[in-house]
Amino acid sequence: MATRSPQPGATSGPPTAWRRLPVHATRVVLALFFAFPVVFMLVSSFKPDQQIFGDLAGPRAFLPVGDLSLTNYTAVFDRVPALRFLLNSLAVSAITVVLGIVVNSLAAFALSRMRWRGRKFLLTVIIATLIVPFETFALPLVWWVNELPWLEVNGFGLTLTEGWLDTYRVQILPFVAWGFSIFLFHQYFQSIPKELDEAALIDGAGWFGIYRRIVMPLSGPAIATVAILTFLPAWNSYLWPLMVVQQEELRPVMVGIQYFFQLNPSWGEIMAYSSMITVPVLALFLAFQRSFINSIASSGVKG
Amino acid sequence: MNAKTRRLVTASLVAVTTTAVLAGCGGADGGSGSEGGVLKLWTHNAGNAAEYDVVEKVVNDFNASQTTYKVEIEAFPQGSYNDAVVASSSSKKLPCILDVDGPNVPNWAWGGYLAPLELSGGEVPLDDQLPSTVGKYQDKVYAFGFYDVAxxxxxxxxxxxxxxxxxxxxxxxxxxxxxxxxxxxxxxxxxxxxxxxxxxxxxxxxxxxxxxxxxxxxxxxxxxxxxxxxxxxxxxxxxxxxxxxxxxxxxxxxxxxxxxxxxxxxxxxxxxxxxxxxxxxxxxxxxxxxxxxxxxxxxxxxxxxxxxGGASWQWAMSSNCAKPEGARAFLEFTRKTKYFTEFAKAVGTIPATDAAAAQIPGYEPGGRYEPLVRAARDFAVVRPVTPxxxxxxxxxxxxxxxxxxxxxxxxxxxxxxxxxxxxxxxxxxxxx
The missing domain is CATH 3.40.190.10 (Periplasmic binding protein-like II)
Structure with a gap:
């Protein structure tokens, strides 16, 4: 029977489990710290308002005890067209993600794999756009999208219209190209050996073939990361749709939260609605979690 | 991510994308304002079913009472309503009829969002209303409300x-x-x-x-x-x-x-x-x-x-309304005691006229809520009437x-x- 020889130094200190105790304790405290708001939200979504505030003083605030029911959830659907808002946000976020992955990866591919004059300067300019906050150019952007033309299908013909306000496209297209996604793809593409491109070129492949058949299939973690990082701001979008969308049927979920802030807000309903709109984001993150962490680790980008 | 999850996510994204692309990425164009006899009405009552239902009832009654104009409602949540109005005014997309929080009337009138109201008809004279429920600026009436709060x-x-x-x-x-x-x-x-x-x-x-x-x-x-x-x-x-x-x-x-x-x-x-x-x-x-x-x-x-403090939400007409006579007809139509009563009943607010107050249990003289009516009448100070x-x-x-x-x-x-x-x-x- 094989016996394990003691590790150097292992006999002089406490056992490994004990030595790791402070680390584990810190992790548990941090986990609780981040989990408590979510737990509070979920638990409170089943309680009546008065009980939510009555329980605040103690640990009952985090426990599913007392008068629990689904009343808040049914009230949400009476107050807000929640399903419509969820579908709107899902559609807007999903299309932004899909288009964002295609457009930004193509841009990053050209910057990373192809040799042409000025590409480093262009990459610098793209990265520089990240320091400009959206709020600073939101109003000019409203004015601009209100002037933009669009071709609309009208029976068997096309009609030229002006202004993008009150549409889905105005919630999607301004957010497809994003400097951070381009940078992230660029960093990841740099880690893929360029010899693969040369071999493919010799075999007769074109640049688009290399992008589609070699680079993208090897970039799963980067795609997952860009998907999450694009999805989150699209899902959380509030200011922009508030400014450009007037019709209720086009509104996203975050604008819906305002429906609950009446003179006497119903906090139970707010918690129920918040829980409903948080679940899709959590699900997405859990689905892509491993790829997300791999990509962050391998691309050298930390948020 | 395993192959099954990947397939599921991909299929979902493709389905959603296809649906939206087929829909043309467009919105349901409602036009702006009152084209084709349609008068848009914006209200701050999204999420506030009690008041929204009364707004809807008033609009339905008006639409059924005549065939020249059709009023259509667009409701916004109160917390983002003012921002939506300001953003829309800059792109000249304001509706014909809109509600406005009383203290903002002078600013919106001065800013050119609102048109003065010349209401000659209507069952309830403006003079019968609590002063705080009539929005004035420079001696002109720009808005009126069905209720006040106290x-x-x-x-x-x-x-x-x-x-x-x-x-x-x-x-x-x-x-x-x-x-x-x-x-x-x-x-x-x-x-x-x-x-x-x-x-x-x-x-x-x-x-x-x-x-x-x-x-x-x-x-x-x-x-x-x-x-x-x-x-x-x-x-x-x-x-x-x-x-x-x-x-x-x-x-x-x-x-x-x-x-x-x-x-x-x-x-x-x-x-x-x-x-x-x-x-x-x-x-x-x-x-x-x-x-x-x-x-x-x-x-x-x-x-x-x-x-x-005095003044709550009031109704007004925008200055870029293409059919001001239609908006005026609608606003005059709404000035009936029964609507003053219904708003106050539904929302639990103080009716703007004594006639309406007398019809609401609790708001009549000696009623449970009479102190609120008296406060609105005797103690209310309108916030400074300035843009x-x-x-x-x-x-x-x-x-x-x-x-x-x-x-x-x-x-x-x-x-x-x-x-x-x-x-x-x-x-x-x-x-x-």
Whole structure:
């Protein structure tokens, strides 16, 4: 029977489990710290308002005890067209993600794999756009999208219209190209050996073939990361749709939260609605979690 | 991510994308304003089914009463309504008919969003309304409302009796000294960490709406109303300074939380506070929970009489309405006592006319909610009728918050006056 020889130094200190105790304790405290708001939200979504505030003083605030029911959830659907808002946000976020992955990866591919004059300067300019906050150019952007033309299908013909306000496209297209996604793809593409491109070129492949058949299939973690990082701001979008969308049927979920802030807000309903709109984001993150962490680790980008 | 998950995610994305692309990425074009006889109406009532239902009923009645115009409603949540209107006005997409919060009427009229109303018809004359429910600017009527709300103090009769505190009446409200004594007694009872709930956790318009009437009861004001050209003397005079010191002392004496909880009304109902400074919108809920033990008290007289803020949401016509005669016809149609009654009944607000009040149980003379009607009629002070009001409001909010947090009252009020006067000057005193 094989016996394990003691590790150097292992006999002089406490056992490994004990030595790791402070680390584990810190992790548990941090986990609780981040989990408590979510737990509070979920638990409170089943309680009546008065009980939510009555329980605040103690640990009952985090426990599913007392008068629990689904009343808040049914009230949400009476107050807000929640399903419509969820579908709107899902559609807007999903299309932004899909288009964002295609457009930004193509841009990053050209910057990373192809040799042409000025590409480093262009990459610098793209990265520089990240320091400009959206709020600073939101109003000019409203004015601009209100002037933009669009071709609309009208029976068997096309009609030229002006202004993008009150549409889905105005919630999607301004957010497809994003400097951070381009940078992230660029960093990841740099880690893929360029010899693969040369071999493919010799075999007769074109640049688009290399992008589609070699680079993208090897970039799963980067795609997952860009998907999450694009999805989150699209899902959380509030200011922009508030400014450009007037019709209720086009509104996203975050604008819906305002429906609950009446003179006497119903906090139970707010918690129920918040829980409903948080679940899709959590699900997405859990689905892509491993790829997300791999990509962050391998691309050298930390948020 | 395993192959199954990947397939699922990909399929979902493709399905959603295809659906949206087939839909043309377009919106349901509603047009802007009143093309083809359609009049758009914007209301702040998204999420507020009670009031929205009445708006819908009025609109349906109007649409059924004639065939020339069709009014269509677009509802926005109250918290984002003003931003939506301002953004739309800059792109000239305002609807024909819109509602407006009373204090904003002068600013929106001055800014060119609203057109003056010349209402000749209608069952209810404008003169029959509570003055605070008619939005005027430079002697022209720009808006009217079906109701008003009132600030009041809620308390439990049992608590006041237990502590030997006199129950005030509209004829004989608490004086400043009486109020101070009541708070001291309630604090001394040891049952309340903070006996007074003033809603200091609120934000935005709540601050000037809730606390500037107390400033006015001390003898100060937000601006000199003689010509609206300065806040000097009104907001930093000895009376205003007295108010600021009193306001801060509520915190330092332990009578009021510097920042109250997320739901002051629930805290009051849970017995955490003894007296709550709140609006008439909480009255029905409080009566339901506390029954006969609930007291609806008049505001304190700090020297210049009890005061509360006046003006709530009102209806108006936009200046870029392509069919003003249609909008006017609709607005005149709405001026029926039954609609004044229905709004107040549905929302629990104070009807704008006596005729409507007489038809609502509780609001009639001697009724459970009559103190609210009397407060709206006798104690309401309209917020300053100037286009500068939104700016003054935001300055006052910041100043009052600073004072509650411990800023020197003298310098805080001085700075507020400086900012307001600079704004007035920069805008040429909002001359047309």
């Amino acid at each position: 600030l009041t103090m809620f308390a439990r009769k049992s608590v006041l009796d237990e502590n030997g505190i006199r129950i005030p009446t509209p004829e004989q409200p608490w004086t400043r000294a009486e109020f101070a004594s009541a708070l001291a007694d309630l604090k001394a009872s040891g049952k309340f960490e903070y006996p007074l709930e003033m809603g200091t956790g609120g934000s935005g318009e709540w601050w000037p709406y809730a606390y500037s009437p107390q400033l006015q009861s001390f003898g100060g004001d937000l601006v000199d109303r003689d010509d609206y050209k300065t806040a000097e003397g009104a907001l930093n005079g000895p009376e205003a300074l007295d108010w600021a010191k009193w306001f801060r002392s509520l915190v330092t004496d332990g009578y009021m939380a510097q920042k109250s909880g997320a739901s002051p009304n629930d805290d009051f109902l849970n017995g955490k506070s003894a007296i709550e400074w709140d609006g008439s919108w909480s009255a029905a809920k409080n009566v339901e929970k506390l029954g006969d033990d609930l007291l609806i008290l008049p505001p304190v007289d700090f020297g210049k009489g009890p005061k509360i 500068a009001y939104p700016f003054i409001s935001s300055v006052f909010e910041k100043t009052a918050k600073d004072i509650v947090a411990g800023a020197d009252p003298d310098s805080a009020l001085g700075e507020a006056v400086k900012q307001i006067d600079a704004n007035l000057k920069m805008n040429n005193f909002y001359a047309d």
